[in-house]
Amino acid sequence: MARAARVGEFELIARYFAPLARDFEGAGGLQSDNAFLPADARHDLVVKTDTIVAGVHFLTDDRPGRVAAKALRVCLSDLAAGGATPFVYQLSLALPSSWEDAWVADFAKGLAADQRRFGIVLCGGDTVVTPGPLTITITAFGRVARGKGVTRAGARAGDELWVSGTIGDGALGLLAARGGLPALTARQRAHLEDRYRRPQPRSSLGPLLPGIASAMADVSDGLLADAGHIADASRLSVSVERGDVPLSPAARAALAANPRLWANVLGGGDDYELVMAVPARRGPALQAAARTAGLRITRIGRFARGSGVTVTAGGKVLEAPRKGYVHF
Incomplete structure (x- = not known):
């Protein structure tokens, strides 16, 4: 029996996951990469999660510091696209069973360097071992003036x-x-x-x-x-x-x-x-x-x-x- 055709990324999100976000205005129907959460009277939090996988999003022989930089910076790029200033981030690290302490040490040094460069700090996360490839997920939080965050949906004809x-x-x-x-x-x-x-x-x-x-x-x-x-x-x-x-x-x-x-x-x-x-x-x-x-x-x-x-x-x-x- 032939396998049924699978939908693409955006159709998959629209079909299965956008309905789950329907009751939260800040999700924007999942049409933008960022979510916008009220933080206080003056600010919204802009939230972005991104996952990178060895052999898919970065080369398997990349140095740990460069892998750290890419994992964090792809999220920071989305915060910038929302008009946000970086604030804090969380890290989920799925290490292959062959992981070595020296690799993690250099990875952490790379994160520390970018924390100083971009004014952001780690606030939590999770670490596991996986039989699959190295997988890194970062959720980054930025701050923007209340109601001023920029999404994909605001363009007008003539812009x-x-x-x-x-x-x-x-x-x-x-x-x-x-x-x-x-x-x-x-x-x-x-x-x-x-x-x-x-x-x-x-x-x-x-x-x-x-x-x-x-x-x-x-x-x-x-x-x-x-x-x-x-x-x-x-x-x-x-x-x-x-x-x-x-x-x-x-x-x-x-x-x-x-x-x-x-x-x-x-x-x-x-x-x-x-x-x-x-x-x-x-x-x-x-x-x-x-x-x-x-x-x-x-x-x-x-x-x-x-x-x-x-x-x-x-x-x-x-x-x-x-x-x-x-x-x-």
């Missing part, structure tokens, strides 16, 4: 699509780490690998954006996927001008050697940049916030009535490459 930093380095970095991209120099490959192995959450920019960005997400699944998540949650369409997508010199070199890598750049994910819907009148405020944060931002598209994601090049509509990482 501009902006993105921080550069796009494509994460996906290209995974290729480089696996021995690909032979046309690049060792320095270019090292840059891309570092971007994949050690994300840079935009924690300096995100908390400046409540009241400026109408909707926001982080680029984890892929630029087209995450811009599309905002569009879907806001019941809009979004167009992306490929020529405006900001690229690092290493990514430009990779594309010059192999233009087919545009599919990885636009759909590969692991960039952990912020993608934002911003009304045109708030553009100057956004640019001022970016200057304060010391980050590059680029306008790459626009939201409109309708549905779906369109990619253009010089105004010509292109066949969209794969839109993002698929978990299921």
